Amino acid sequence: MTAEARDRAKDRIVELSTRGYDVVTFWREATDVLRPVIPHYMSPCWFTLDPASLLITSHFQEELAEFPPDLLAGEFTDDDVYNLFDVARSEQGWNTLHEATQGDPSQSSRWQSNMQMGGDQELITSLRSTTGEIWGVLSLYREPGRALFDRDDIGLLQSIAPALANGARKGLLLGEAKDPEGPKSPGLLVLSDDWSVESTTPGVDRWLAELPDGDWDAGRLPAAVISVAAQAMRTAQHPDVAGEVAVARVLSKTGTWIVLHGASLVADGRRRAAVIIEPAHPARITPLLMSAYSLTDREQQVTRLVLKGDSTGQIAEALIVSPHTVQEHLKHIFEKTGVRSRRDLVSKVFFSYYEPRLRDNEGRIPDDLPLRGGPLAPSNHKPDA
Numbered sequence: 045m046t047a048e049a050r051d052r053a054k055d056r057i058v059e060l061s062t063r064g065y066d067v068v069t070f071w072r073e074a075t076d077v078l079r080p081v082i083p084h085y086m087s088p089c090w091f092t093l094d095p096a097s098l099l100i101t102s103h104f105q106e107e108l109a110e111f112p113p114d115l116l117a118g119e120f121t122d123d124d125v126y127n128l129f130d131v132a133r134s135e136q137g138w139n140t141l142h143e144a145t146q147g148d149p150s151q152s153s154r155w156q157s158n159m160q161m162g163g164d165q166e167l168i169t170s171l172r173s174t175t176g177e178i179w180g181v182l183s184l185y186r187e188p189g190r191a192l193f194d195r196d197d198i199g200l201l202q203s204i205a206p207a208l209a210n211g212a213r214k215g216l217l218l219g220e221a222k223d224p225e226g227p228k229s230p231g232l233l234v235l236s237d238d239w240s241v242e243s244t245t246p247g248v249d250r251w252l253a254e255l256p257d258g259d260w261d262a263g264r265l266p267a268a269v270i271s272v273a274a275q276a277m278r279t280a281q282h283p284d285v286a287g288e289v290a291v292a293r294v295l296s297k298t299g300t301w302i303v304l305h306g307a308s309l310v311a312d313g314r315r316r317a318a319v320i321i322e323p324a325h326p327a328r329i330t331p332l333l334m335s336a337y338s339l340t341d342r343e344q345q346v347t348r349l350v351l352k353g354d355s356t357g358q359i360a361e362a363l364i365v366s367p368h369t370v371q372e373h374l375k376h377i378f379e380k381t382g383v384r385s386r387r388d389l390v391s392k393v394f395f396s397y398y399e400p401r402l403r404d405n406e407g408r409i410p411d412d413l414p415l416r417g418g419p420l421a422p423s424n425h426k427p428d429a
Contacts, residue, residue, distance in 0.1 A: 050200045053081045054207075061207040064309040064318060067092060067215035067415045071104050074208060082184060082197045085163055089183040091128070092212055094418050096327030097351040098132055098178055099390075099398040102405035102415045110406055115157055116399065120391040122153050128168060129390075132181050133353035137170040138202065140193050164188040169201045171209040179209040179216075213289055214307045214318075219414025221245055221320045230305075230322030235273045237315050239265065251321040254296040268294045268304055273317035276306030293324060300324070328418040332397055337380045346373045350386050351393060397421060 056077045060070060071090045078088065087106040094101050103111045119127050126144035131137075141149050141158070142165060149155035149164070158166055163185035171180035182201070186193065221232035222245060231248030233241055249260050258266030275290035290306035301324035309316040333339050333347055342363070349359045356374075360367045374386075383389045397419035405415045 049081055050196065053077050053200065054204050057204045057211075058207045059310070061211035061214070062308050062310040064218055064307065064311070065211065065215055066219055067102070067212055068104055068409055070211045070215050072106075074211070075106075078184075082193075082200060083186070083190075084184040085187040085190070086161070086185055089185075091181040091183075092216065092415065092417060093132060093178055093180055094327075094329070094398070095177040095179060096348060097329050097393070097398075097419075098129065098353065099351060099394050099419075100128075100181075101398060101401050101417050101419075103402060104409065109409075111402065116402075118153065118157070120387060120394065124152055124154050126152050126154055126166075126168075128181055128183070129353065131168040132170045132178060134170070137172055137205065138198055139168055140198075141166040142192055158185065159188075162187050165190065165193060167193045167197065167201070169198075169205055171205050171212060173209040173213065174206045177209070177213075179212045182208065210289060216415060216417040217289065217305055217307065217320050218318060220416065221318075223414050225416060228323055230320045233265075233269065233319045233321075234309070235269075235317045235319065237277060237317075239270055239273065241265075242316065248321065251302065254298060254300075254302060255294060255321075256297060266294075268292050269319050269321075272304045272306035273319050276308045276317040276319075277315060278308075329393070329397065332419055332421055333393075336396070337377075339377065339380060343373055343377050343380070346370060347377055347389065347393070350374075350377075351390055 057074055060073050060077070063070075065073065071088075075088055078084075089103070089105045089108070091100050091104075092102045093099065118124075119129060126139065126141050131139045141152060141155055145152050145155070154166070155164075158164070165186040167184045169182045169184075170178055171182060172178045184193070217230070218232065221230045224230070224245075224247070229247075231251045232245040233248055234243045236242050252258060252260040252266065252269070255266035255268055258264055258269070272290050272292045292304045292306075294302050294304065296302050303322055303324045305320040305322075307318045307320075309318055327348060329348065329351075330344050333344050339347060345363060346359060349362060354362065356367050356370050359370045363370070377389065378384060381389060381392060383392055401416060401418070401420035404420055408415060
C-alpha cells in the first residue's frame with residue numbers, strides 16, 4: 045500500500061471523527077477505511093474504555109455479538125505476556141502478539157484462543173487522544189500464512205489513533221445527551237455557524253439557566269456556550285485537531301461547577317457545533333467505590349491509579365507520598381475489598397461495575413441505542429465484601 049493511500053485513509057478517518065456519529069456507526073465506517081490499507085482477518089475488534097480506570101465499557105465486532113466470558117476472564121487471570129490491558133496502559137500504546145512473544149506466539153494462551161477462531165496474528169493499538177486520555181482499544185487479526193503486521197501498518201494506526209479516540213469520545217458524549225440515563229444526565233444544544241440554535245434535548249434549559257450571563261428565555265446564550273462552540277468550530281478547520289472535544293469548566297449561579305463539552309460536527313458541507321452541558325463530577329467509579337467499600341478519599345485515589353496500571357513508585361510520585369505510605373494504603377484497600385493482590389483488585393472492580401456495563405452495551409447495539417461509557421452498578425446487587 046502506497047504512502048498516498050495511507051494519507052488518504054488518515055484524512056478520511058479524521059473527517060469521519062467530525063461527523064457526530066454514534067460509536068458503533070463510527071466503528072463501522074472506520075472499519076471500511078482500514079480494510080483495504082491494513083488487510084486483516086475477520087472484522088476489527090473495537091473497545092471503549094473508561095479513561096478514569098482504563099477498564100472496558102463496550103465491545104464491538106461484527107462477527108462476535110457477545111465477548112466470550114472465558115476470554116474476558118482470561119484478561120485478568122491469565123499470566124500472559126500479551127493482553128489488552130497491558131498494551132492499553134503502555135507508554136508505547138501498541139504491540140503485536142508476535143513481538144511480545146519474540147516470534148514464538150505458541151507460548152501465549154491468548155494465541156491459543158485466537159487460533160481457535162482462525163487468527164494467528166494480533167495487533168493491539170491504544171486509542172489515545174491528543175490530550176492523553178485513552179478512550180478505546182483496537183485489535184486487528186491476521187490468519188496463518190499472512191505477512192506480519194509491519195511498521196507501515198503500525199505507523200498508520202498510531203497516526204489515526206487520536207482521531208479514533210475523539211470519534212469514540214464524541215459518540216459517547218452525544219449518545220448520553222440524546223438518550224439520558226438519569227436525572228443528572230447532560231443536555232445538548234446544536235448550534236449553526238452563526239450561533240443560532242438548531243436543536244436541543246429536553247431539559248437543557250435547566251442547565252442553561254444555571255450558567256452566568258445568559259438569558260435562555262430571551263434567546264441569549266451564555267458566553268461559555270458560545271466560547272466552547274467557537275473553539276469546537278475551529279477544530280473543523282484544522283486537520284491536525286479535527287474531531288477534538290473542547291472543554292470548559294464554569295461556576296454556576298448556585299455555586300456548583302458545570303462542565304461544557306464542545307464538538308465540531310461536519311456533514312453535507314455544513315459546519316455545526318454540539319455543546320453538551322453536565323454537572324462536574326469526579327470519575328464515576330469514585331462514588332461507587334466509596335459506597336461499596338467505604339474507601340477514604342486517598343484510598344480511592346490509590347485504587348484508581350492501580351486500575352490504570354501504575355506502579356508503587358508512580359503512585360507515590362503522583363500523590364506526593366512515600367512508597368511505604370502507598371503500601372499502607374494498599375493494605376487497607378485489600379482488607380476493605382477482600383482481595384489479596386492488585387490483579388485481584390482490578391478484576392473485582394471490573395466484574396462488579398464494568399462487566400455489567402459491557403453486557404448492557406452489547407444488548408443496546410442490536411436496538412441501535414447509543415453506547416454508554418463509565419461503570420454501571422448492577423441493580424439489586426452489592427459487591428461481595
